[in-house]
Amino acid sequence: MINRPGKYFPRVVAVLAILLAIGGCALPPMTDRTDSYSVPSEQTADTRLGRAIAPLAQAHPGDSGIVLLENAHDAFVARALLAEGAEATLDVQYYIWQYDITGTMLLDALYRAAERGVRVRLLLDDNGITGLDSALAALNTHPNFEVRLFNPFVVRNPKWIGFLTSFPRLNHRMHNKSFTADNQATIIGGRNIADEYFGAGSGALFADLDVLAIGPVVSELSDDFDRYWSSASAYPAALILPEAAEGDMASVVETARECSASSEASRYVCAVAESALLKNLLEGNLGFIWAPVSMVSDDPAKVLGKKPKNGSMSRQLAEAMGSPEHSITLVSPYFIPTKAGVEIFRSLERKGVHVRILTNSLEANDVAMVHAGYAKYRKPLLEAGVQLFELRKVPGEESVERKLQDNLMGSSSSSLHAKTFAVDGKRLFVGSFNFDPRSVHINTELGFVIESPELTQMMEGHFEEQARITAYEVVLDGSDDLQWIERNGDEEVRYSHDPGTGLFKRMLVSIFSFLPIEHLL
Structure with a gap:
């Protein structure tokens, strides 16, 4: 049977109309975005991190202390310890954040920090947060927790449609990764937040490298975070994500509880407990190498x-x-x-x-x-x-x-x-x-x-x-x-x-x- 040339024409027109309509959905105006900046390290000198770092920094004026984080478990422990140890601020910036074992545990660590009064600023590239929209929208309602999305997609599901209508913009991504506590200590490097970067789950492990840093370079990093946080591409989550529904926050907390109770997470926690970094920290033997x-x-x-x-x-x-x-x-x-x-x-x-x-x-x-x-x-x-x-x-x-x-x-x-x-x-x-x-x-x-x-x-x-x-x-x-x-x-x-x-x-x-x-x- 031979199809008439015009048989699919109405469908083509409909698809084009949808794409044109989507293309017309521009990013919302940046209204009501509040200004916020990193807290100077002098003002966080009396936090637990500040007091622990001060004598080390004073003994090495002008230099920064560095610990290489090669081992996947050490890299997770370092981030978890900074989240648990923060008393004033947590500034966190990532390209990918997965809602898996390690992603859920670290997101919960940020939430618990906000609960105890720590100001949390979470800046995520919008291309790497699959499945996190409702959780991020809920966390963004917390008075101490603010989420911004970098270079966001207007259409949330399916996101790939955005590439059809706005490829020149959406092709550019924020690949930066940093995790900074109290403007006293930071972690930067190659790792995103997902199980394959921290040796969790049953999938392949990405061999990666981060550094834990203290000293003057941390303030440089915090200034850079402020630059991204205040940039024209950092949109408040409330402007992009669907409004959080009642009970969404409780769901985030329950997801974290269920994750931590799972056998897979329990095995990972036991493995992490053997971390050399954790052992050295507890024994006071975490040796920083000091250098410009x-x-x-x-x-x-x-x-x-x-x-x-x-x-x-x-x-x-x-x-x-x-x-x-x-x-x-x-x-x-x-x-x-x-x-x-x-x-x-x-x-x-x-x-x-x-x-x-x-x-x-x-x-x-x-x-x-x-x-x-x-x-x-x-x-x-x-x-x-x-x-x-x-x-x-x-x-x-x-x-x-x-x-x-x-x-x-x-x-x-x-x-x-x-x-x-x-x-x-x-x-x-x-x-x-x-x-x-x-x-x-x-x-x-x-x-x-x-x-x-x-x-x-x-x-x-x-x-x-x-x-x-x-x-x-x-x-x-x-x-x-x-x-x-x-x-x-x-x-x-x-x-x-x-x-x-x-x-x-x-x-x-x-x-x-x-x-x-x-x-x-």
Whole structure:
């Protein structure tokens, strides 16, 4: 049977009408948004955190104290302890917050802080809060708890419709992550708030890296939080979310209670109780490494396409890290160097600067399209002299897995998510910045530059040790073709294609590599 040409015309018109109507739903005017700012650290000096930190800071004037949070359980404990220890303020900023075990527990920790009188400001990118609308709307009604959504979607369900009507705006996201208590201590780095970042649940673990910081850099971070909180893209939740219904707050509390009572959460709490950070803190042995630390961050106006007054974060980062003389060691989960980046690395190698890079292998990468953006640069990077490693999956030996869980590269079930690099064994960057076009041009990012040979060499040592255990080294063979070398002790296995992957996945990546979308990745 042949359909008449005009049969589906009314349906097409109806769909177009709906899309046009949705497109007409502009963001609401920013009315009745209250001004609020971080409390100066001098005014929180008499809090528990302030009193504990003061003697340490006084002994190291001008420097900030740093603890690397490599272990997933330590990273959760650090956030939970800051939430429980805060007495004045909690300023929290994240790209993704899931309503799973760890997300529920930390949201409940913020709520309990608000209940005891702590002012909580929660700034979340609106693209990463699936299922949280009613909970956030309820929490926003608490007199001590304010929620703002960064670059929000007007249509709440399904959100993806927003990309059809407002893609140029919604493609820009706030990728920053920070957790600050009383303007005395902060945590920044690569981790979002979800089970895969903290080793909870049964899914894969993201191998990530954060830092816990005290000292002068915390006030820098708080000022930056204020800049985002007051930006033109930070909308009060009440303007975006449906109004909280009666009983929604009770539902949030009950969800937290049910979560904490679940067997899965109980097992996680028991595992967290073994945290080395918690043990060292309780024994008074939490050793901060003191060093000059500076914050680098994008202007929130970046998402609006406005040129920043003091340069993009990528430019700030390049200036802060200085000109490498001997070595660069780079860890990035989503690594797309672009042609310009390859030329930079080539130039550095010609000057005698040794460049080592660790990123995800195809079997470990959670975004195949991003891997396609990277894969076409492997051969040019190797030809430029770069030493290239890709995170792999290690066979499940208990002792090896347990050992790797305490290190930067993560466990055998990991996908790499840490973003860090070291220069000349002296300077270290830790933050949210991926070395790809999206971090450079589209998303906002945040990080610390740490002038510490001790921490830098610690990171480089971990890189060297773990690259042998958990990574393939990618090389060129005698025919100028790619090879992946897997080392297991004295045993060496070579592969002629991406290890641990099927033909279909490799073909898909090959197809993706031809799409003109590199600037979006």
